[in-house]
Amino acid sequence: MGTRKKEQWRRNLAVLxxxxxxxxxxxxxxxxxxxxxxxxxxxxxxxxxxxxxxVTYAVTFxxxxxxxxxxxxxxxxxxxxxxxxxxxxxxAVVIGLMGFVTNIWQLIGLRFLQGFFAGYIPNASxxxxxxxxxxxxxxxxxxxxxxxxxxxxxxxxxxGILAQVFSIRWTxxxxxxxxxxxxxxxxxxxxxxxxxxxxxxxxxxxSWLKQVKNPKLILVLLVSTMIIQMGNNxxxxxxxxxxxxxxxxxxxxxxxAGIIAALPGLSTLLAAPKLGEYGDRHGTSRVLVFGYVFAVxxxxxxxxxxxxxLLGILRFMIxxxxxxxxxxxxTLLTKNSPQSLTGTVFSWxxxxxxxxxxxxxxxxxxxxxxxxxxxxxxxTAITLLVNFGLLWWLVxxxxxxxxxxx
Numbered sequence: 001m002g003t004r005k006k007e008q009w010r011r012n013l014a015v016l017x018x019x020x021x022x023x024x025x026x027x028x029x030x031x032x033x034x035x036x037x038x039x040x041x042x043x044x045x046x047x048x049x050x051x052x053x054x055v056t057y058a059v060t061f062x063x064x065x066x067x068x069x070x071x072x073x074x075x076x077x078x079x080x081x082x083x084x085x086x087x088x089x090x091x092a093v094v095i096g097l098m099g100f101v102t103n104i105w106q107l108i109g110l111r112f113l114q115g116f117f118a119g120y121i122p123n124a125s126x127x128x129x130x131x132x133x134x135x136x137x138x139x140x141x142x143x144x145x146x147x148x149x150x151x152x153x154x155x156x157x158x159x160g161i162l163a164q165v166f167s168i169r170w171t172x173x174x175x176x177x178x179x180x181x182x183x184x185x186x187x188x189x190x191x192x193x194x195x196x197x198x199x200x201x202x203x204x205x206x207s208w209l210k211q212v213k214n215p216k217l218i219l220v221l222l223v224s225t226m227i228i229q230m231g232n233n234x235x236x237x238x239x240x241x242x243x244x245x246x247x248x249x250x251x252x253x254x255x256x257a258g259i260i261a262a263l264p265g266l267s268t269l270l271a272a273p274k275l276g277e278y279g280d281r282h283g284t285s286r287v288l289v290f291g292y293v294f295a296v297x298x299x300x301x302x303x304x305x306x307x308x309x310l311l312g313i314l315r316f317m318i319x320x321x322x323x324x325x326x327x328x329x330x331t332l333l334t335k336n337s338p339q340s341l342t343g344t345v346f347s348w349x350x351x352x353x354x355x356x357x358x359x360x361x362x363x364x365x366x367x368x369x370x371x372x373x374x375x376x377x378x379x380t381a382i383t384l385l386v387n388f389g390l391l392w393w394l395v396x397x398x399x400x401x402x403x404x405x406x
Contacts, residue, residue, distance in 0.1 A: 008191050009131045013140055015189040016084075016124040017147035019182045023088070023120045024151025026095065026175040026182075029159030037168045041104045052104050056111050058361065063115025064354035071119050072126075072347025079194040080127040080343055081186065083119055088183040090117030096176025099169040119350065120182070121148055126346035127192060129334040138284055138331040142276020145327050146269045153265040156258065212337045217395050218345065221329050225349050226356040227387040228325050231299070231380040233360025234367070236261075242373040246308040260312050267319030275324045276331070284331045285398050291324030292388035299381035303374035 038044075038053050075083045094113045101107045125144060132140040162171045212218050240257035247253055279287040298317045305311045330349065337345045367379045391398055 009128075009133070009136075009140075012131055012190055012192075013128055013143060015185055016128060017144060019084070019088070019185055019190075020121055020124050020144060020147035021151040022178050022182045024148040025155040025158065026091075026151070026178045028152040028155030029162070030095070030098075030171055030175055038104060038107065040168065041101065041107060052108075054361075056104075056108055058358050059108055060111045060115040060118070061354040061358040063112055064118045065351045065358065067116055068119065068122070068347040068351035068354065069344070071123075072344040072350075075123060075126065075343025075347065076340060079192055080123045080130070081190055081192045081194070083123040083343070084127070084186045084190065085183060087117055087120040087123065088179050088186055091120070092176045092179035092183060095179065096173055099172035099176070115354075118354075119347065122346040122350035123343065125330055126342045127190070129330070129346070130339050130342040131192060134335060135280060137334050138276040138280040138287075138327065139273060140276070141330050141334070142272040142274075142279075142323070142327045145272045145276075145323070149265045149268045149272070153262050153269070156262070211341060212345075214336055214397070217336055217397060218333065220391055220394050221333055222348055222352045224387055224391060225326075225329055226352040226359070227383055228295075228322075228329070229353045229356025230360040230363065231295070231356075231384055232264075232322070233357045234364030234376055234380055236361070236364070238364055238368050238373050238376055241368075243308055243311070245373060246305070246311060256308060260308070260315050263312055263316040264319035264322060267316045268323040269319075271320045271323030272327055276327050279328060279331060284328050284335070287324050288328040288332065288391075288398065289388075291321045291328060292384060292391070295321035295325065296381050296385050296388070299377050299384065303377035303381075 034053060034056055038056055039049055044052060071083060071086075091114060094110050094117055098107060098110050101110065125141060128140050128144050129137055159171050162174060239261055240253070243257040243260055244253050247256065275287050275291075295318065298314050298321060302311060302314045305314065330346070333345050333349060334342065363379070364376050367376050371379075
């Protein structure tokens with residue numbers, strides 16, 4: 001039986017890696033073209049286009065932040081596999097329908113529903129965390145991270161080709177088809193050993209935070225997820241404009257911007273499994289501390305570069321810190337919460353990540369307007385430094401490398 005369970009968690013990891021890869025590819029292939037698609041849906045002034053594009057982008061993250069905890073509670077009652085099926089099928093339909101909209105309000109309405117059905121990635125993470133032996137969870141979550149990151153890398157390239165060869169509308173329709181494939185893979189090949197927690201039991205146990213040994217640690221880790229994601233997303237809106245400035249408006253700007261935008265994902269892909277494995281052997285806290293220190297050291301100089309190639313090298317290095325930070329936070333959440341609450345904890349993590357995406361886009365634009373593009377990198381470095389300081393101060397466990405292998 002032990003051998004069978006061992007084979008099952010490995011098969012789950014393989015299937016969910018493919019599922020998160022397709023999901024990541026599906027989401028990222030439409031993101032670069034949202035504002036172009038908005039422009040196609042009406043005659044807007046520059047100000048209106050900026051406003052509608054911002055709302056279209058942000059509404060999904062706003063809804064995710066609100067509904068994720070409710071889905072997490074349901075995941076602990078009904079199982080994470082059911083949530084994978086809900087999410088993949090719901091988003092397949094919603095994103096597919098985006099290819100048929102005729103005005104901006106229909107698109108915003110569907111983006112709202114996309115946020116409602118979101119949750120494939122965190123539920124895949126929660127299922128892997130609960131089904132994998134704890135001593136292997138860091139490595140498994142590191143490998144799973146590479147699935148989503150790889151999809152995110154390939155998505156914009158594939159989306160660009162599809163939009164060029166067919167049309168932006170077809171990109172949405174094909175993304176819906178990809179997500180139908182994810183639904184069938186998850187339905188037929190993923191197995192979960194699930195013990196349901198009834199509503200009555202959940203009500204008797206009270207708040208989920210009261211059921212964890214160290215609620216302060218969990219809360220600080222959730223806020224850390226938000227700040228790490230905020231740092232990543234504050235850069236996203238301005239990276240192509242910064243590249244354009246560094247290249248003095250000459251040369252293949254879009255090509256270079258695309259390559260530089262993809263570099264962090266490439267290094268995350270290479271670094272995350274190795275760092276997860278190191279954390280399982282020597283302590284996840286070490287990996288988390290390394291991730292913060294390395295991120296701060298790599299973000300600061302990005303605000304002062306004069307060469308696009310130097311920016312490329314530093315962006316590549318940022319992917320290493322992402323490969324340390326996101327899986328390390330997820331692993332610490334897994335190891336410091338009961339298995340019956342994995343769905344709840346991971347959905348709250350998604351909720352905070354969505355808030356980070358929303359605030360990051362907002363602050364990135366504001367900081368760039370006040371201090372120019374390089375100010376965004378310095379702002380991000382300072383934010384991560386403050387976050388690391390709070391983590392070090394509020395959570396003594398992070399400092400206890402020898403005593404704690406978590």
